[in-house]
Amino acid sequence: MSIQPKHILYTIPNFDTAGSQYVLTYLIKHSPKNYTVYIGVDKAIALVPDVVPKSQRLLIKKSGDLWRDALKFSKQLKANNIDIIHSWDYRSELVEVIGARLARVPYIFTKKNNAWNKRWHIKSLLATHIAYDNPDMKMRFFNYWYLGKKISFIPHGVDINQFQPEINRELKTSSFNIGCVGQINKNKNQEFLVSLLPELPQFVRLYLYGKYDSAYLEYLKKIAEELGVINRVTFGDYISNNELPKVLTQLQVFILPSRQEGLPVAVLEALACGVPVLCSDSGGGARYIFRLGKGGDVFQLNDKDKVLKWLKQCYTNSTFYNKKQTEAREVAEMFNADYEVEAYHKLYDKLL
Numbered sequence: 001m002s003i004q005p006k007h008i009l010y011t012i013p014n015f016d017t018a019g020s021q022y023v024l025t026y027l028i029k030h031s032p033k034n035y036t037v038y039i040g041v042d043k044a045i046a047l048v049p050d051v052v053p054k055s056q057r058l059l060i061k062k063s064g065d066l067w068r069d070a071l072k073f074s075k076q077l078k079a080n081n082i083d084i085i086h087s088w089d090y091r092s093e094l095v096e097v098i099g100a101r102l103a104r105v106p107y108i109f110t111k112k113n114n115a116w117n118k119r120w121h122i123k124s125l126l127a128t129h130i131a132y133d134n135p136d137m138k139m140r141f142f143n144y145w146y147l148g149k150k151i152s153f154i155p156h157g158v159d160i161n162q163f164q165p166e167i168n169r170e171l172k173t174s175s176f177n178i179g180c181v182g183q184i185n186k187n188k189n190q191e192f193l194v195s196l197l198p199e200l201p202q203f204v205r206l207y208l209y210g211k212y213d214s215a216y217l218e219y220l221k222k223i224a225e226e227l228g229v230i231n232r233v234t235f236g237d238y239i240s241n242n243e244l245p246k247v248l249t250q251l252q253v254f255i256l257p258s259r260q261e262g263l264p265v266a267v268l269e270a271l272a273c274g275v276p277v278l279c280s281d282s283g284g285g286a287r288y289i290f291r292l293g294k295g296g297d298v299f300q301l302n303d304k305d306k307v308l309k310w311l312k313q314c315y316t317n318s319t320f321y322n323k324k325q326t327e328a329r330e331v332a333e334m335f336n337a338d339y340e341v342e343a344y345h346k347l348y349d350k351l352l
Contacts, residue, residue, distance in 0.1 A: 006352060007081050011040040011060065011096055012088040015047040017211070020088045020112060022241050023265060023340075025049050026159055030341045035348075038080060040096075056080075062095055073099030084108070084348055092119035097126045106351045110154070112262040114283045116141055128351060131344070133263040136284025152347060155288065157337030158268035162241075165274030165329055166249040176315045179207035179251045181239060182258075182266050185216050189280070192257035192301060194220055197229040199308055204315070209236035209247060248273040252321075253314055257301065258282045263289070271295050272332035276314065276324035278307055289335070294327035 010028065015021045028051055031037050039048050040058040048057045058076055062069045073095055077085070085100050087109040100107035106128040114134075124130055124147055131154045132138065142151045178196075182188050190208050197206060206229075208220075217235065224230040239247050248254065254270035256279045263285030270277050271289075277296035279286035286298045299306045314321045 005034055005036045006083045006348075007036045007038060008348065009038040009040055009058070009077070009080070009082045009085045010088065011085060013042045013091070014044045015041065015049065016044050018088070018090070019265075020090070020110075023156055023337075024088050025051070026157075026337050027341055027344060028052060030338070032345055038082065040076075060096070062093075066094060066098070069095045070098035070102060074102035077103040077105050084352060086110070086344070086348075088112075090115075092117060092123055094119060094123055094126070097123050100128075101126055108347065108351070111137055111141065112156075114140075114260045114262065129347065131347070134283055134285040135288050137262075140284075152343070154340060154343045154347075155335060156263050156265050156268065157335045157340035158265065158272045158332055159337050160272050160333055163245050163248070163269050163272035163332070165272075165325070174203065176201075176204045176253075176311075177207055177251045178204060178253045178255055178311065179209070180255055180257070180266075181209045181244065181247065181270075182256070184208060184210045184212035184220070184235075186213070187259050189257045189259050189301070190220055191223060192280075192304075193255055194224050194227065194229065194233060196304065196307065196311075197224075197232055198227050199304075200311065201315070202232070204311070205232050205234065207234045207236060207247075207251065209239050211238045244269060245273055248275055251275050253278060253311060255307070256280065256282075256286075259301070261285055267296075268332055268335050271328040271335075274325045274329045276321070276328050278310060289331065292331070295324060295331040296328065 010024055012018050012020060012024055028037050037052055038056045038058060039052045040060045041048060042060055042062060045057050045059045060073060082105055085105055085107045087096055090113055097107050108129045109127055111130060111132040130151045133156050135153055180190060180193060184190055193206055224233045248270050254275045254277045256264055256267055258280055259282060261282040267277050267279050267289060279298055280301050281287060281298050290296055290298050297310055
C-alpha cells in the first residue's frame, strides 16, 4: 500500500531580499520523500529555487483587504490540497494564518526577529504552532499559559559541508582582516567597526560586505574619512551564498555589532569556516551560541575596550588565536543544519 504524499507549503515574502531564504532552501532540499513541497511568495516568483517545480510555486497576492485576501489564500490551499503550512515570513501580517484557519490547515511560523506588537500576539494565538530560534523569546514573547503548549525552540543551523575552514590556513602577518557580512544599515551598526580602526594597528583592515542602504553607506564613508581610516576599509557588495565561504575564510575575525538580532546565521557560517567571532549582545541568540565560551565572545556595544583587548590577543598570541579557530568549527558543528531539519520534520509529523 503506497503512502499518500503530504503537501507542505512553505511561505516567505520572496527569494530576493528575505534573510531566511538559504535556511529555507536547505530545508526544502532535505524534505522527507513523502512530502510534496510547495512555495508561496508575495512577489518575484521567478526567483524561487529550481528545486521546486514551477507547478508547485504559488503567488500569494495581497491587496490590503485582510479578509478578502485571507479567503483567496484559503482557496489556494484547498485547490492545491495543502496539508500543512510553514511560514518564514518575518512580518506580523495575518492573511496567511487567517486563511489557514478558514481552510482548516495547520499553520506553523518561525519567529526569527525581536519585533513584537499586537498583531504578532494575534498571529501567535491563531497559529497551530510556533517555532522560535532564540531562547530569550520564550519569556519575552510567549510567556502565556495559552501559548505554552504550542511553542518549540528550534535554533537555526548551518550547512557544515558548504561552509568549511580553508585548508592549511595560517594567521597572516602582513595584514589582520576583520569584517562583517550582512546588510549594511543602521541595525547592523557597521559604524561600530569603523570606529575601532583608529585604536588598532595599521595592519588591521576592515571588510564590509552586503546590500547597502545608500544613505548609511555614505555615512560610513564620511566617518571613515573623518577618522583617517578610509584607506583601511573595503566596502564590498552583496556576496552570493556560493561565494560566501571564500570571503569568510579571508577574515581573521568576524564581528557582528548589530543592535537587534535573533539567532544570526551569519555568525554560524563564519564559525563553520573556522573564523573566530565577536558578536554584540543583541537579543539572546549570540549568548546561546557562545554559552560555552568557545570560538568567540559576546560584547556590549558600550564596551569597546573588550573588543579591542580580544582582537589584540588574536593578532599577538598565535596560541590563543589557533585555539579559537579550532573551537569555532566545534561550535558550528553543534549547529549542523541537519539538526534543524530533523526537528522540523518531527514537528510536522506531530501536527499531522
